[in-house]
Amino acid sequence: MPAFRVRHLLTGVVALALSAAAPACAATFPPQSPSRKSSMPRSRLSNMSNRSRGMALPDRQNDRAPRTLALRIAQSGTPITPTLLAHHNLCMVARTKGAYAARAGTDTLNPVAQQTEVEHISLWSRQEPTEHPAKDLWLGRFTAMLDEAGVTLMSGSDAGILTNIPSPSLHDELALMVRGGMAPVRALRASTTNTAKVLDTKQASGCFSQGSHADIILSPCAPSETIRCSREIEAVIACGHFHDRLALDRAPRKRRACQQLAELAQPYGWNGRARHAARSLHSGDVNRPE
Secondary structure, eight states: OOOOBOOOBOOOOOOOOSSTTSOBSOOOOOOOOTTOOOOSOHHHHHTOOBOOTTTTSOSSOOSHHHHHHHHHHHHHTOOBOOOHHHHHHHHHHHHTTTGGGGSTTGGGSOHHHHHTTHHHHHHHHTSOGGGSHHHHHHHHHHHHHHHHHTOOBOOOOOTTSTTOOTTHHHHHHHHHHHHTTOOHHHHHHHTTHHHHHHHOTTOOBSSOSTTOBOOEEEBSSOTTTOGGGGGOOSEEEETTEEEEHHHHHHHHHHHHHHHHHHHHHGGGTOHHHHHHHHHHHHHTSSOOOO
């Protein structure tokens, strides 16, 4: 294994609340490996409640009322997922008159889901750009207030909807949390240990120990000191398999090839054959022609 400093786990994480008495403010859902079963019992899921974010915040962006609210949330024990990126990306759509919604990487978004976002994106494309940046910054400050008050924060990015590109969106969310005033190490905890404490009853994730469920990144620098380092990934250990930089760079090309193969086969009724070939291509069992 390369001699990189392993400083933190970075996993795609969720945002739900723990128990009916302590609902969370927002929710996103993590990618799960088919071979990895969740350690959370169904009884725990049935006690969770999902609440829409932001409804208790005043329109005026002052600090007094929000700090009081943050203390009340902390006292209730309610975990919070800020999902700052959802509003931030819409601000970017407004600033660019819609061009941001077609930036590099948006081709990885689910085309079916994107059809449901057309009206929303169109609406934000017509927004006055100067009306929203102040709120964008203030939401980050409020997130830092929650952290200072002792609220358990979990990172979420709403990846896959709106213009939120899967994978980079989590790094964007961490950067926004730090921009709002959180220390990098505390933003990282929102993606690792905090989520494990809330959702994992067996405490089998969010830590380094034998038998733990942990996807690990290897970075040449320390994300706990400089949050942009979370993007500088040299290797990943996922589901017990080591993937070097070369393998990581090949992965998007394999996914695109699989999608293209399935799309080409579908009109001819070769769906089953296409899926089998796509799985083989993605796993590396066959060579993709250049």
